[in-house]
Amino acid sequence: MRIDIITIFPEMFSAVLSESIVKRAQQKGKVGIFVHDLREYSLDKHHKVDDRPFGGGSGMLLQAEPIFRAVSAVKRRIRGKVRVILLCPQGKTFNQRYAKKLSRCANLIFVCGHYEGVDERVRQHLADEEISIGDYVLTGGELPAMVLADSIVRLLPGVLGDKNSLNFESFEGNLLEYPQYSRPAKFRKWSVPGVLVSGAHDKIAAWRRSEALKRTKKRRPDLLKKQV
Numbered sequence: 001m002r003i004d005i006i007t008i009f010p011e012m013f014s015a016v017l018s019e020s021i022v023k024r025a026q027q028k029g030k031v032g033i034f035v036h037d038l039r040e041y042s043l044d045k046h047h048k049v050d051d052r053p054f055g056g057g058s059g060m061l062l063q064a065e066p067i068f069r070a071v072s073a074v075k076r077r078i079r080g081k082v083r084v085i086l087l088c089p090q091g092k093t094f095n096q097r098y099a100k101k102l103s104r105c106a107n108l109i110f111v112c113g114h115y116e117g118v119d120e121r122v123r124q125h126l127a128d129e130e131i132s133i134g135d136y137v138l139t140g141g142e143l144p145a146m147v148l149a150d151s152i153v154r155l156l157p158g159v160l161g162d163k164n165s166l167n168f169e170s171f172e173g174n175l176l177e178y179p180q181y182s183r184p185a186k187f188r189k190w191s192v193p194g195v196l197v198s199g200a201h202d203k204i205a206a207w208r209r210s211e212a213l214k215r216t217k218k219r220r221p222d223l224l225k226k227q228v
Contacts, residue, residue, distance in 0.1 A: 059116030091130030
């Protein structure tokens with residue numbers, strides 16, 4: 001997989017993309033992640049990429065031209081089909097199912113919105129889809145781009161050490177994950193549930209299923225409705 005990120009703040013990504021699982025995935029050759037400075041595609045001598053909105057209003061908008069130029073330049077470096085995603089509050093809400101869908105794409109381009117938004121022509125004629133990570137407003141699309149990259153990369157085959165771990169995470173089967181415990185079996189006055197140290201794998205599986213249902217019913221009952 002290849003992920004290209006277009007942003008006016010490229011330095012924000014260095015720490016996130018050079019640590020932990022995302023770093024190892026790149027080292028293994030499972031994904032290539034490239035960050036591009038939108039200002040490099042501006043025709044303005046001062047590398048300006050924003051301007052006031054027509055009709056008045058507060059704030060500034062990212063202009064269409066540098067975004068179109070940046071996406072075109074990135075596409076010329078890529079073989080195969082490319083999906084262009086605009087990260088903004090108006091997009092479809094991102095979730096685990098969405099992450100799985102995108103993890104099957106060969107090439108993704110993330111366009112990070114900023115300021116008061118982007119010229120509408122980017123939405124209409126360039127982006128294949130718009131994605132939001134929640135019903136709140138951030139200063140820009142950089143943090144959402146990091147969230148998408150992290151959640152997608154870990155789903156790629158061979159990235160996680162234990163491929164079976166993906167099957168028991170929260171939101172798999174529309175359930176939150178069951179409670180987990182590690183050593184020691186007794187910490188202060190709290191002990192691990194006896195079934196987990198019983199060695200009876202069928203009983204452990206039943207307990208985990210039951211606890212996942214209880215937790216989901218209490219915290220996210222909306223997920224249970226999706227099972228129907």
